[in-house]
Amino acid sequence: MSVMVRSKINGDDIEFVCQPDETLLDALRDRAGLTGVKEGCGTGDCGACSIMLDGALVCSCLVLGAEAEGRSIETVEGMANGDQLHPLQQQFLQHAALQCGICTPGFLIAAKALLDKNPDPSEEQVRYALAGNLCRCTGYDKIVRAVLAAAKQMRKA
Amino acid sequence: MGKDTAFKEREFSAVGTRPLRPDGIDKVTGRARYGADFNMPGQLHGCILRSPHAHASIKNIDTSKAEKLKGVKAVVTRKDFKAKDVDPSLLTVLDNCMAGKTAFYDGHAVAAVAAIDARTAKKALQLIKVEYKVLKHVTDVDEAVKPKAPLINKKCFTKGVDPVPAKASNIAAVSEFGHGDVEQGFSEADIIIERNYKTGQAHQGYIEPHACVASYSPDGSADMWVCTQGHFDFRAQCAGILGMDASKLRVTSSEIGGGFGGKTHLWIEPVTLALSRKANRPVKLVMTRDEVFRASGPASATSIDIKMGVTKDGTITAAHAELRYASGAYEGGWAKLGAMTAFACYDLKNVKTIGYEVLVNRPKTAAYRAPSAPMAAFAVESMMDELAEQVGIKPIDFRLKHVAKEGTRSSYGPVYGPIGIGPTLEAAKNHPHMKAKLKANQSRGMACGFWFNFGGQSCSDLNIEPDGSATITVGTIDVGGARASLALVVAEELGIPYQQVKAVIADTGSLGHNDMTHGSRGTFASSLSAIDSCRQAIQELCKRAAILWDIDPEDIAWEKGEAHAIGKSKGNLPPLSLVNLAQSAEKTGGPISGHSQIVADGAGVSFATHICDVEVDQETGQTKIARYTVIQDAGKAVHPTYVEGQFQGGAAQGIGWALNEEYIYGEDGRLQNPGFLDYRIPVCSDLPMIDTQILEIPNPNHPYGVRGVGETSIVPPLAAVGNAVSAAIGVRMTQVPMSPPRILAALDAAESQ
Amino acid sequence: MTKVASRVIHLWGGLRPAVNGAESVEVCASTIRELMRVLAKQYPALQPFIEEGIAVSVDGTIYRDDWSQKLPDDAEVYLLPRIEGG
Numbered sequence: 001m002s003v004m005v006r007s008k009i010n011g012d013d014i015e016f017v018c019q020p021d022e023t024l025l026d027a028l029r030d031r032a033g034l035t036g037v038k039e040g041c042g043t044g045d046c047g048a049c050s051i052m053l054d055g056a057l058v059c060s061c062l063v064l065g066a067e068a069e070g071r072s073i074e075t076v077e078g079m080a081n082g083d084q085l086h087p088l089q090q091q092f093l094q095h096a097a098l099q100c101g102i103c104t105p106g107f108l109i110a111a112k113a114l115l116d117k118n119p120d121p122s123e124e125q126v127r128y129a130l131a132g133n134l135c136r137c138t139g140y141d142k143i144v145r146a147v148l149a150a151a152k153q154m155r156k157a
Numbered sequence: 158m159g160k161d162t163a164f165k166e167r168e169f170s171a172v173g174t175r176p177l178r179p180d181g182i183d184k185v186t187g188r189a190r191y192g193a194d195f196n197m198p199g200q201l202h203g204c205i206l207r208s209p210h211a212h213a214s215i216k217n218i219d220t221s222k223a224e225k226l227k228g229v230k231a232v233v234t235r236k237d238f239k240a241k242d243v244d245p246s247l248l249t250v251l252d253n254c255m256a257g258k259t260a261f262y263d264g265h266a267v268a269a270v271a272a273i274d275a276r277t278a279k280k281a282l283q284l285i286k287v288e289y290k291v292l293k294h295v296t297d298v299d300e301a302v303k304p305k306a307p308l309i310n311k312k313c314f315t316k317g318v319d320p321v322p323a324k325a326s327n328i329a330a331v332s333e334f335g336h337g338d339v340e341q342g343f344s345e346a347d348i349i350i351e352r353n354y355k356t357g358q359a360h361q362g363y364i365e366p367h368a369c370v371a372s373y374s375p376d377g378s379a380d381m382w383v384c385t386q387g388h389f390d391f392r393a394q395c396a397g398i399l400g401m402d403a404s405k406l407r408v409t410s411s412e413i414g415g416g417f418g419g420k421t422h423l424w425i426e427p428v429t430l431a432l433s434r435k436a437n438r439p440v441k442l443v444m445t446r447d448e449v450f451r452a453s454g455p456a457s458a459t460s461i462d463i464k465m466g467v468t469k470d471g472t473i474t475a476a477h478a479e480l481r482y483a484s485g486a487y488e489g490g491w492a493k494l495g496a497m498t499a500f501a502c503y504d505l506k507n508v509k510t511i512g513y514e515v516l517v518n519r520p521k522t523a524a525y526r527a528p529s530a531p532m533a534a535f536a537v538e539s540m541m542d543e544l545a546e547q548v549g550i551k552p553i554d555f556r557l558k559h560v561a562k563e564g565t566r567s568s569y570g571p572v573y574g575p576i577g578i579g580p581t582l583e584a585a586k587n588h589p590h591m592k593a594k595l596k597a598n599q600s601r602g603m604a605c606g607f608w609f610n611f612g613g614q615s616c617s618d619l620n621i622e623p624d625g626s627a628t629i630t631v632g633t634i635d636v637g638g639a640r641a642s643l644a645l646v647v648a649e650e651l652g653i654p655y656q657q658v659k660a661v662i663a664d665t666g667s668l669g670h671n672d673m674t675h676g677s678r679g680t681f682a683s684s685l686s687a688i689d690s691c692r693q694a695i696q697e698l699c700k701r702a703a704i705l706w707d708i709d710p711e712d713i714a715w716e717k718g719e720a721h722a723i724g725k726s727k728g729n730l731p732p733l734s735l736v737n738l739a740q741s742a743e744k745t746g747g748p749i750s751g752h753s754q755i756v757a758d759g760a761g762v763s764f765a766t767h768i769c770d771v772e773v774d775q776e777t778g779q780t781k782i783a784r785y786t787v788i789q790d791a792g793k794a795v796h797p798t799y800v801e802g803q804f805q806g807g808a809a810q811g812i813g814w815a816l817n818e819e820y821i822y823g824e825d826g827r828l829q830n831p832g833f834l835d836y837r838i839p840v841c842s843d844l845p846m847i848d849t850q851i852l853e854i855p856n857p858n859h860p861y862g863v864r865g866v867g868e869t870s871i872v873p874p875l876a877a878v879g880n881a882v883s884a885a886i887g888v889r890m891t892q893v894p895m896s897p898p899r900i901l902a903a904l905d906a907a908e909s910q
Numbered sequence: 911m912t913k914v915a916s917r918v919i920h921l922w923g924g925l926r927p928a929v930n931g932a933e934s935v936e937v938c939a940s941t942i943r944e945l946m947r948v949l950a951k952q953y954p955a956l957q958p959f960i961e962e963g964i965a966v967s968v969d970g971t972i973y974r975d976d977w978s979q980k981l982p983d984d985a986e987v988y989l990l991p992r993i994e995g996g
Binding site: 317318319332333334335361417418421490493494497524525526527528567569570571572573574608609610611612613614675676677678756758759760761762858868 | 920922923924969971972974976979990994995
C-alpha cells in the first residue's frame with residue numbers, strides 16, 4: 001500500500017507517493033526528482049544524502065519517506081537564491097573544495113547547518129561539524145578553508 | 158607520428174592560473190548527473206545475488222520461482238553468457254562479474270534479476286535457490302602460499318619460473334627485477350637487517366557506488382550510461398563478453414563520483430547489459446555500499462620480506478625484497494608492480510626484487526592509485542629509516558646519500574633520464590616543516606615514493622564556434638578537474654581567455670578511442686592531444702585569414718587569438734580575431750576545426766617526499782596526525798589548485814591506509830566490515846591541513862613540461878606515518894594499518910621483552 | 911635500404927626464460943615496431959609476451975603504445991612489462 005506524502009521541499013508544497021518502507025532519500029530522488037541528494041552508503045555513515053528536516057541536519061537514508069508528511073525539507077537544490085549562489089556554494093567553487101563532487105551536496109548542507117547555528121566557527125569546530133560527511137578526494141583541507149571563508153563572507157553581509 | 162611534443166621554455170598566460178572549474182556550478186547546485194542519476198523510460202530495477210561463501214562449488218541454481226514472480230522480467234546466470242560469444246581474453250573478467258562453476262569469494266555474483274521495482278527484484282533474489290558445496294578457503298596471503306593451503310585454481314601452474322612446476326599452487330606468477338650481485342653485496346655489509354612487513358587490504362573508497370543503465374535494443378545495438386574511468390574500454394570489454402560488435406554498443410560516461418582505479422574494471426556492467434538483453438527493457442543497476450566492499454576490487458593485501466645491508470659509514474651494499482601480493486582468485490600483475498617500484502627512489506649497486514602473485518579467496522584485486530607502490534614503499538621506507546638509525550645518519554641525509562638521479566640504473570631496469578626525487582628531498586630538507594621544533598609529545602617521520610605515470614591513446618576535436626569561442630572535445634574521463642585544465646591549455650594555445658573555452662567529454666560514438674583515466678594520464682595525454690588539435694585549428698584559421706586577405710598563408714602569424722599579416726607591405730592590415738574568422742567561415746570553406754589522434758607516450762616518472770608529525774596516545778593507541786607536508790614534482794602544474802588537491806587527497810588516502818583501513822575476515826572467510834562504519838576512512842576531524850609544495854621540473858616529452866600528478870601522493874604516507882609512529886612509541890611498526898589495538902600490542906610486546 | 915646495426919636489448923626477468931635465460935639479446939632494429947617484429951621472429955617464445963603487452967624504455971623514457979618511436983643508435987633499450995595504473 002502506497003502512502004501519499006505532503007511536504008514543503010525547498011519552499012514549495014510538494015506531494016509524492018511512496019512505499020511505506022521507502023527511505024526519504026529514495027523518495028526525494030525517485031519520486032520528487034531531486035537527484036542532488038546522493039546515496040553513498042545507505043546506512044548513515046557517509047553523509048552524502050544530508051538534508052535539513054524541519055531545521056535539523058539528517059541523513060535522508062535513515063528517514064522514511066512517509067515521515068516527511070507535513071514537514072519542511074531543504075536540499076542542495078534549494079540553496080541558491082535564483083542565480084545568486086549561496087556563499088558556501090561560491091566558496092566551494094573558489095577554493096576548489098570539490099574534486100569528483102559526489103559528496104559536495106551533503107557537505108554544503110552540513111556546513112550550512114553549522115553556520116546557521118554558529119556563524120563564527122573555529123577550524124576545529126568546522127572539522128567536528130563535518131565529521132559525519134565523507135570525502136575521499138580532497139583530504140578535507142580545501143573544504144574546511146571554503147567553509148571558514150563562507151562564514152567570514154556571511155558575517156560581513 | 159611526427160608530432161612535436163618536445164618541451165619548449167615559454168611564458169604562460171593561462172596555464173598556471175587558478176580559474177573556477179567549468180563543471181563546478183552543476184556540482185554545487187546538485188545538477189550534475191552521476192551514475193545513479195540517469196533514468197530511462199520503462200526502466201527496470203536490477204539486483205545481484207551474491208555468494209555467502211568464501212569458496213564453494215555451485216552445484217545448481219534454480220531460478221524458476223523467481224522467474225514466476227509477478228513483475229520479474231529477467232533472471233540471468235552464467236548460462237546467459239554463451240561461451241562461444243565470449244572473447245577468451247575476457248573469460249576471467251566475466252567469471253568475476255558472474256560466477257561459473259565456483260564461487261571464489263564472499264560476495265561473488267551468482268545470479269541477477271531485473272524487475273519492475275526494487276521490492277520485487279529483492280523478493281525475487283530470495284526465491285533463487287543456489288545449491289553450494291562449500292570448499293576449504295584461504296584468505297591470508299602468507300597462508301595461501303603454504304604447500305598445504307586449499308588450492309583455489311587447479312590449473313594454476315606458476316608462470317615466470319623455469320621449468321614450469323608440475324604441481325598447481327596458489328602462486329600464479331613470479332617476476333624478478335634488479336641488477337648487480339646481491340650475495341656479493343651482503344658479504345660486504347657490516348650490518349644486515351631482515352624484516353617482514355604486512356599491509357592490510359585497502360579499498361579505494363570512492364563515495365559513489367558503481368551504477369549503470371543499459372538499454373539493449375531488439376536490433377542488436379545497445380546504449381549504456383555508466384560511471385567509469387574509461388568508457389571506451391568498458392565498451393570493448395562489455396561487447397567482448399556479450400558477443401557484440403563494439404560499434405553496436407554506445408557508452409556514455411556520467412560524472413564520476415571517485416574512482417582511484419576502482420572504476421577501471423568491470424563489475425556490474427556486463428550483467429546489466431545481459432539483463433536488458435533478456436528483458437528487452439532498459440535496466441538500471443546500482444551497487445549497495447556492502448556490495449562495493451564485498452564485490453568490487455580493493456588493493457592487494459601484502460606480506461613483504463626485505464633484507465638490506467649497509468656498511469658502518471652508511472653505504473647500502475645490497476637490497477633484496479620478496480613481495481607477496483594477494484590478487485583475489487584471479488591472476489593479477491600486482492606483485493610485479495610492487496617489485497618494480499620498491500627501490501625505484503634509490504641508486505643501488507646490488508638490488509633484487511621478486512614478486513609473487515598470490516591467489517586467495519577475496520574479491521579480485523583492482524588498481525588503486527599508483528597500484529602496488531604504497532605497500533612496497535612502506536616496507537622499503539621503513540627499512541631505510543631503521544638503517545639510517547643504525548649507522549647514525551639522519552633519515553633525510555641517508556636518503557640523499559643514495560638518491561637516484563639522471564644516469565642512475567633504476568631498480569626496475571632502465572637508466573633514468575632527468576628525474577625529481579633529489580629535488581623533492583632537498584626541498585624537504587629545507588622545508589619549514591622539517592626545521593620546525595616538535596612539541597613534547599610529538600614525533601616526526603618522512604618517506605619517499607615513486608610512480609611511473611602513463612600516456613596512451615588519445616583523440617580530441619577542437620571546434621571554433623560561430624561566436625568565436627572554442628570547444629575542446631576529449632574522450633578521456635574527467636575524474637576531478639581535467640576539464641578546467643584542458644580549457645586552460647586550449648586558452649593558452651589559441652591565445653584566448655579561459656572563459657571562451659568549453660571542454661566536453663564525448664561518448665564512444667562521437668570520437669575515436671581514448672584510453673581510460675588511469676596511470677595519472679588524464680591531463681598529460683588529453684592536453685597533448687588538445688594542443689595538437691589547437692595547432693591544426695590554427696593552421697586552418699591562418700588559411701581562412703589568407704583567403705579573406707587574399708594573401709599567402711605563410712604571411713600570417715597567429716598571436717594572442719588573432720591572425721596577423723606579417724611581412725612587407727602587409728603589416729598595416731588590422732588583425733582578424735577568432736570572432737571575425739568564425740563569422741566569415743561560411744564564405745571561406747565552412748566550419749573551422751582541428752582534430753588530433755595520438756599515442757601520448759613519454760609521461761615521465763614521478764617522485765614525492767612526505768613529512769609527517771604524529772602524536773600517539775600510549776594509553777589508547779590512538780594516533781593523531783599533527784602536521785603533514787607533501788612535496789612532489791608536477792612537471793608543470795596546469796591548474797595548481799587542483800594539483801594541490803591531488804597531493805592532499807592522495808596523502809589522506811595513504812594516512813587512512815596507515816592508521817585504520819583494512820578488510821577484516823572472519824574464520825568463515827566472510828568480510829566482517831563491509832561498510833563505512835567499520836571500514837573507517839579518515840573523516841574531517843581526523844586530519845590537519847595538508848601542506849603542499851609543487852616542484853616543476855619540466856617533462857622533456859610535453860610542450861609545456863606536464864607530468865602526471867594523480868597517483869604518486871598515495872605512495873609515501875604509509876611509511877611516513879609508520880616512521881613517525883615508530884619514533885613516537887620507540888617500537889618499529891611493521892604492519893599497517895597501525896590501528897590502536899596493533900599499537901597497544903606492539904607496546905605490550907616491547908615491554909614484556 | 912640502410913643497414914641497421916645490431917644492438918643490445920635488455921630484458922626484465924620475466925622474459926629471460928623465453929630467451930634461454932639471457933639478460934639481454936642482440937637484434938637489428940631502428941624503431942619499436944621493427945624491434946617487436948624481429949624479436950618475435952628470432953625468439954618465438956617471446957610472441958605471447960608481445961601480444962600481452964611489452965613496454966619499451968628508451969633512455970629511461972617508457973613507451974607503452976607508440977611503436978613508431980625511433981631507437982637512436984646509442985640509446986639504452988630496456989623491455990618492461992606493460993603495466994596498469996589506478
